[in-house]
Amino acid sequence: MEKVILVNEHDEELGEMEKIEAHEKALLHRAISVFIFNQKGEMLLQQRALKKYHSGGLWTNACCSHPRPGEDVAAAATRRLKEELGFETAIQKQFTFTYKSPFENGLTEHEFDHVFIGTYDGAIHPNADEVKDFCYKSMHDIAFNLNNQSNKYTSWFKIAFPRIMEWWKVQPLN
Template sequence: MNKEFFDGQDELLILVDENDKEIGTQDKLSVHLDGVLHRAFSVFIFNSQNELLLQQRSSIKYHSPGLWTNTCCSHPRPGESTLSACNRRLNEEMGMKADLIFSFSFLYKFEFPNGLTEHEYDHVYFGTSDLEPQINRDEVNDWKYISIGNLEKEISINPELYTPWLKICMPYLK
């Protein structure tokens, strides 16, 4: 992995235990190289037709480049509430605002081919909007609204085109 292309490598992430209790902070690159459990969030925006807004991750992302995923996801900063972080990243990545409601949390670990590991305690928020995203091209290649039924079909045909955490969340989207 080329560290020059690792975005936000000096950003501090919140380390947590398996109960989401904060136990410290560590820089983003080290966290993902060592597979340390940290706090994260995923935002799912639905339109009035109950279609999910997906983003295609930028092709320059340090992991999962070009894969389709939920509306946005990231990490809260130390001292920042998870909901505030969700709103910040929804605006930064998709140029959108929405009322977000906490839905559920899950813990997962996934090792990527480039040697990085996501080990996250992920907080999931749902929201609704009929706005057209104004995407940040440094973060997002493309976007689309899709029904859950069509998304399930697409994932079953081409699972390699979707992020692991989106596939974990699919049973909760029905």
């Protein structure tokens, strides 16, 4: 049984709960999101596996998940990147944000999300239980697609992307 860390709006731990129960009750819990770029400045996107408990088939950032009770957010981000996409790379925490997003299946993501960014140009070995497909896309292509086909992207990606775009604009690769 997978558990999440319940937190308040300041990311202070309140306890832990089974993951699905926390999503059924829409309780705020700690999460991680990893954004990966290649040396061309393109972002790695993954299409979530169709059998995911929500947002199956939607496109999103490299990986998203929850730290385990007692696990550091950076360690969780590194672990999930390896578990979902089969590689490791240096990542750095950039910012946090909180969001609440209900889904048609009755579950709600209510997360205090820690966002990490890294670069990677090597081989990708996706876990088929997590990832249906993946690709690198330019930031401009992603922005265009979000404006014209936003229903193909996860709710949290749409919230985080503008902040990632601001970060990306000041990077030396651009």
